[in-house]
Amino acid sequence: MSEEKGALTVPQEEQALAPRQSRVKAFFIKFLGRKTAVVAACFIILLVIIAFLAPVLQPFDPATPDYDAILSPPNAKHLFGTDEYGRDILSRLLAGSRLSLSVSLSSVTLGAGLGAVLGILAGYYGGWLDSLIMRTADVLLAFPDILLAIAIVAVIGPGLSNVIIAVAVFSIPSFARIMRSSTLTVKQSLYVEAARSIGATNRSIMWKHIFPGTVASIIVNFTMRIGTAILAAASLSFLGFGAKPTEPDWGAMLSTGRNYLGVAPHIVYFSGGIIFLTVLAFNLLGDGLRDTLDPKIQ
Amino acid sequence: MGRYFLKRVLGTIPLMLVISFIIFMFVHMIPGDPARIMAGKDATLEEINRTRQALGLDQPLMKQYLMYLDRMFHGDLGTSTTTGQTVAEMIGPRFLPTLTLAGCALVWSLIIGVLLGVLSAVMRGKWEDYIGMLIAISGISIPVFWLGLVLIQIFSVQLGWLPTGGLDNMQSYILPSFSLGIGVMAIMARFSRSSMLENMKEDYVRTARAKGQKESMVVLKHAFRNSLIEVVTVAGLQIGGLLAGSILVETVFTIPGMGRLLVDSIKFRDYPVIEAELLLFSLQFVVINLIVDLLYGVLNPKIRYES
Numbered sequence: 166m167s168e169e170k171g172a173l174t175v176p177q178e179e180q181a182l183a184p185r186q187s188r189v190k191a192f193f194i195k196f197l198g199r200k201t202a203v204v205a206a207c208f209i210i211l212l213v214i215i216a217f218l219a220p221v222l223q224p225f226d227p228a229t230p231d232y233d234a235i236l237s238p239p240n241a242k243h244l245f246g247t248d249e250y251g252r253d254i255l256s257r258l259l260a261g262s263r264l265s266l267s268v269s270l271s272s273v274t275l276g277a278g279l280g281a282v283l284g285i286l287a288g289y290y291g292g293w294l295d296s297l298i299m300r301t302a303d304v305l306l307a308f309p310d311i312l313l314a315i316a317i318v319a320v321i322g323p324g325l326s327n328v329i330i331a332v333a334v335f336s337i338p339s340f341a342r343i344m345r346s347s348t349l350t351v352k353q354s355l356y357v358e359a360a361r362s363i364g365a366t367n368r369s370i371m372w373k374h375i376f377p378g379t380v381a382s383i384i385v386n387f388t389m390r391i392g393t394a395i396l397a398a399a400s401l402s403f404l405g406f407g408a409k410p411t412e413p414d415w416g417a418m419l420s421t422g423r424n425y426l427g428v429a430p431h432i433v434y435f436s437g438g439i440i441f442l443t444v445l446a447f448n449l450l451g452d453g454l455r456d457t458l459d460p461k462i463q
Numbered sequence: 464m465g466r467y468f469l470k471r472v473l474g475t476i477p478l479m480l481v482i483s484f485i486i487f488m489f490v491h492m493i494p495g496d497p498a499r500i501m502a503g504k505d506a507t508l509e510e511i512n513r514t515r516q517a518l519g520l521d522q523p524l525m526k527q528y529l530m531y532l533d534r535m536f537h538g539d540l541g542t543s544t545t546t547g548q549t550v551a552e553m554i555g556p557r558f559l560p561t562l563t564l565a566g567c568a569l570v571w572s573l574i575i576g577v578l579l580g581v582l583s584a585v586m587r588g589k590w591e592d593y594i595g596m597l598i599a600i601s602g603i604s605i606p607v608f609w610l611g612l613v614l615i616q617i618f619s620v621q622l623g624w625l626p627t628g629g630l631d632n633m634q635s636y637i638l639p640s641f642s643l644g645i646g647v648m649a650i651m652a653r654f655s656r657s658s659m660l661e662n663m664k665e666d667y668v669r670t671a672r673a674k675g676q677k678e679s680m681v682v683l684k685h686a687f688r689n690s691l692i693e694v695v696t697v698a699g700l701q702i703g704g705l706l707a708g709s710i711l712v713e714t715v716f717t718i719p720g721m722g723r724l725l726v727d728s729i730k731f732r733d734y735p736v737i738e739a740e741l742l743l744f745s746l747q748f749v750v751i752n753l754i755v756d757l758l759y760g761v762l763n764p765k766i767r768y769e770s
Contacts, residue, residue: 304481307752308707309706311708315725316486319489319737320490320492392604396604400606400711403711405730426615430616430620433609433612433613434613437608437613438609440609441605441606441609448600448604449600
């Protein structure tokens, strides 16, 4: 039985013995027992559906101004009120869900992909490559996410695509570290030894045998990093380095809304509130998944 | 002990050199000609070339890096392209407000965070635990800039109790330090809870209970005291996050600190200021990490001997 050293890897012998279906069933039974995580998962599923259906669900065009309804408080026509151009806040929040989710998902996916490759290479080959990758990751991890993101945006310039790059860069080290730790654990397993002894290539061992054993750790970190990515992207937009003020981005809406805090606080309340709830949902789901998938807690 | 200290202190020198090189390369990768920017919009080609020579930008990259290091060691951080002031003059008065703000945030977040964590651990599985952990996870998830704006709306605009921004008196620190510290409070609460739960399973806690000691004594004298080493270490590592968080909080509360200067300098593409600010922020993180490392060595002899 492979020993756990902080990584969330499913023992391979257990994997081999238990049929796939029963493992999935066991996971769901355990996960459904965690009420807060289930509520968070439902919220996220709802948000994803809303993001997909945003163009249909929007009661108004999020970009069209209505100069007769400037800074209207929430009312029957505009449930969440309007902004400084009379644009419907609810419609902009719905459109913003697409933007926020796509920015955070693409940046974390990019960071996870690069981090996973670097981590598996470091863990599998060891030596100077391991030292180089992990020392660089340590230097990057020593810096708070937001500072690193601001430094990157300062160099490559503002804009949503650059925010994705900045958030991806600061996501890389955490994935690299988790992947390396998982690789080191799985590398010692009997089935990897067996694959090596029958002449499997390094690439095949890494991707066909080691990688599947590390997926649990990656899923948990992925979920938790999405919350961080949404916060970082919103922070960059709030500071004026992300989305343009005209775009229906949650952070940018909050940034312009603060100029009207005294007369129309609803802009700030709703745009910040949705960021808070979304990040909270991803963090709760991440906690739930960790508790469910972590063999130490099992 | 001396060897451990020396090793740790010397270890920061190559780290700072690597960081300074990365920042130097970062700023050199920024599109645009710094000589043209510094010479001004109406400068002739001759003037631009003169500025390029004066800045040493016509030299090979490695030589430019060594010149940059030499200037840094002599305290010359360059001159701002927007104000014409030296960068040292601009940063000097902004250092203290940021540090004071981070200090205030650290104090309250530590006290409340640890109290919340200990209470949750002692009341494990009861409603107090759930509420404590709900506060903690909310604290991690809340955008600090939104919290700041909501607090301004309630306590400054509606109730008129506290100022909306600036740092004119001690009262002005209340809202910004609360906003800044909320994340650290949450991390400390979660960490001290898990650390307390681990320690409360230990044999010495069971022995203390078996000897008939009062539960409050068992919690405070045995479990909490042993959690303290880890709690202090984690708290130290949060200071870096507080300094970075000050970038957002200073923007919300219009505080003339280091964070706001960084944001303004990026907006105006004031490269000498960006370079100096990034270097100073990095230096602060490295020094804080070093202090935490050294403190950990003092508190935990095992680490010292292993190294």
